[in-house]
Amino acid sequence: MKELRVDEALLASIKGYENRNAYVSPFAFQPEGTMQEAADLKGQVRRTKVVASLEEAIKKSGLKDGMTISFHHHFRDGDKVLPMVMEIIANMGFKDLRVAASSFTGAHECMVEYIEKGVVNRIESSGLRGKLAQAVSNGVLASPAVIRSHGGRARAIVEGDLKIDVAFLGVPSSDCMGNANGVIGKSVCGSLGYAMVDAQYAKKVVLITDTLVAYPNHPISIPQTQVDFVVEVEEIGDPNGIMSGATRFTKNPKELLIAKNVVKAMIASGYFVDGFSMQTGSGGAALAVTRFMKEEMLKRDIKCSYALGGITAAFASLLEEGLVKEIFDVQDFDLGGVASITKNALHQEISADFYASPFNKSAAVNKLDFVVLSALEIDRDFNVNVISGSNGVIRAASGGHSDAAACAKMSIIVAPLLRGRLPIVIDRVTTVVTPGETVDVLVTELGITVNPLRQDLKANFEKAGIELIEMDTLIERAKFLAGEPKKAEFSDEVVAVVEYRDGSIIDVIKKVK
């Protein structure tokens, strides 16, 4: 095209086009970073995003002091990406970074050192564990840590509350353009649900993989349209680390009793009908629920329309057997879950946004009938703490707890009355993560307790002949067995803020004395 057909004069003569660009050449108006240098026109089209090293990717990403970087935790305790990237970032001399991870796990204790050295000065996450959690509770950070639910984090990213400058995303496989998934490769993790949101919204996206495959990769969890750089490394994670703290079938009689009571409550609720939907966690009682529930489904010849959440082999089996029609999977809790999402198309990978964001046009949690959730503490008003210990020290994660509780028709907390000598059902939880008005039922080894807000459920349970136990009775019983619990002592300094899923602040965590 030697002759240009359109010029400023012509555009000026067309109403509304006065300030528009006339065509100049095919790549004249490309956004920065989407093309490459080349003498010939077609050579300017980037045909690979693979760079030689993490250092090079970091340099090219434009990372600067004070920026926000992100990671996902799909490898859980087996993650090798965050430590690898942070070591290089520290060596490159960056300071004052905000690190926004979907969660920090036991694999991320190195963060303490980077905070102490000033490489990192802010952290945002679903959870904090081990030495990092202890250090934050001791006041290592100048600004409070931000704790968000999985749905709340997706919302914050989409709404721009959490702006990510560079996302460093470990992916089990990628092609040279950045089409990536979690089901092929040396170190599979299954769903990449949390990472999908970072990839979509981060300004720059660096994929880190130990399995670079021929173009095009399939399936595509993270698409090339969102990826800036791809780096091949030796090893991104240890798939056995995914298993950590997860899924075994319990033989603990207390947990089995709780599980039986949960299923009893589900049946009596009126919601246990063909097409019901379900989320459970990965604890012993939750898995036992799945087993007992299966027996009741077979007895009644009903099926589950979808199972949601962090997925275990237990739900994967129900899918295989046709008892669950579809699985929505934001994260895999065990290798059985990973194997299932790899082979079964009805085991559907979903993003954290699809899973639980309160601000999109409806998340998967919005259609939940039942969710079975655990608790570190639950109080008289049914408020649940899943983030801090009774000693006030941060130790766990918000996860999807408040997201699922808010939307499920019947949210069920499973908890023992005591753990060791610690009372779990108490007057006032140390930290509120999930507000009591969203918690419908508590099941302990002593039986079923209904939130007074749910008189409808109470009536159904009573109609079914279930003897309910009052919250007051539980708390008295716990006190009788364990004595009045010792209050954690705090200083005035806020070390973490707990965001509710909608971005409002539901509680703060203070420095332990």
Next chain:
Amino acid sequence: MKELRVDEALLASIKGYENRNAYVSPFAFQPEGTMQEAADLKGQVRRTKVVASLEEAIKKSGLKDGMTISFHHHFRDGDKVLPMVMEIIANMGFKDLRVAASSFTGAHECMVEYIEKGVVNRIESSGLRGKLAQAVSNGVLASPAVIRSHGGRARAIVEGDLKIDVAFLGVPSSDCMGNANGVIGKSVCGSLGYAMVDAQYAKKVVLITDTLVAYPNHPISIPQTQVDFVVEVEEIGDPNGIMSGATRFTKNPKELLIAKNVVKAMIASGYFVDGFSMQTGSGGAALAVTRFMKEEMLKRDIKCSYALGGITAAFASLLEEGLVKEIFDVQDFDLGGVASITKNALHQEISADFYASPFNKSAAVNKLDFVVLSALEIDRDFNVNVISGSNGVIRAASGGHSDAAACAKMSIIVAPLLRGRLPIVIDRVTTVVTPGETVDVLVTELGITVNPLRQDLKANFEKAGIELIEMDTLIERAKFLAGEPKKAEFSDEVVAVVEYRDGSIIDVIKKVK
């Protein structure tokens, strides 16, 4: 949660939290339209988006005079959604709407009436056909129509150049929450690639389906997270309309000759090696290329890494036979394509953004080796017209033509020297859609012509012993056969602007005299 843990005073004491909200109740800060009225908390969670009628959906969408609505054209000549929605909108008395369709087809002639009545005053589209195209060329619109490529439309939507207030998207199946696909239902269309972009970015999204399925629908092309309302109607389209003007194997000796020359050029280019990639259109010559190419692939024992574009049964067969590793499908051109995307996981649905947007971090066109494209006219500088006839009247569509041409290592235009008595290879095209510097090779029944910008290709062709024919010779030959073409006559009024994929204006179309 009766006791609120956080108040303004506490937030004011935390640096950076002075203006944040304290938690109030679970749904206190929800965006408008995401919940429903109910006395009980959990009843506020919307569990269906099905509304009784299109009227109700339109009312609830908040549509107002002067707003922008959108449609897709996956049903091509079989579309019943646009006429159905526009009739109701007209009856409801709306005025001055902008209608942004991915394309207008022969099923959309009703638009002329709505423009004349003032219901619609602006249109934006990839193409215009039939009576609507003629009316626009005659100046029926007060503001010029906007013509965009498929990649350019995705870019415009993502960048906010084209802000859609309400998208009305026909979907072959949906569940009550808006999980939708094009492969299940009474009226399947296969890929929903164009609609995916509208669903993601429109303020309000109304799905229109004739097949409402149990929750959750599978697969998910449009997710519930993007959908506001679902309306069930009698019939959304006629799948046989998808076939219109498409795909038969040609017996035309001129087309067969052109196809053979195309394959000869591909082989000689140096790009026809294992792992090459490919896009073709749906014309007779393009389909013949696929057949001849297959023979050469078998002979050389090489495979195609991915086939791209509007997809026909021809590429679906190559996928089945393992000769193509993956198909990226933004639109199905025939029912064979639809059948393939329904059953074969390696037949991957992609959005128009993934297909061809120039402003994301790389589209599928960016890895193309070959694209075979047709032309209404091509000129001395290799500029291509695919939008207007030689008489100056709009008659066709921009499509993905300029997107694929810009990025493919070798873009090949196939065209006869003449169509009837009309010369196709001419001095100066009536309208430029695809700029000549992105067009590498022209193949006519007279042989292969190389763009002088591509001396590298010219050298490869000559090394392969191909006798090339110069552009000047083609034009002279066309003139000799058909005489000097009669120039179309235009008035000064601009009736349409042609945007290049990056949003710059590459040409305008004027009112015909």
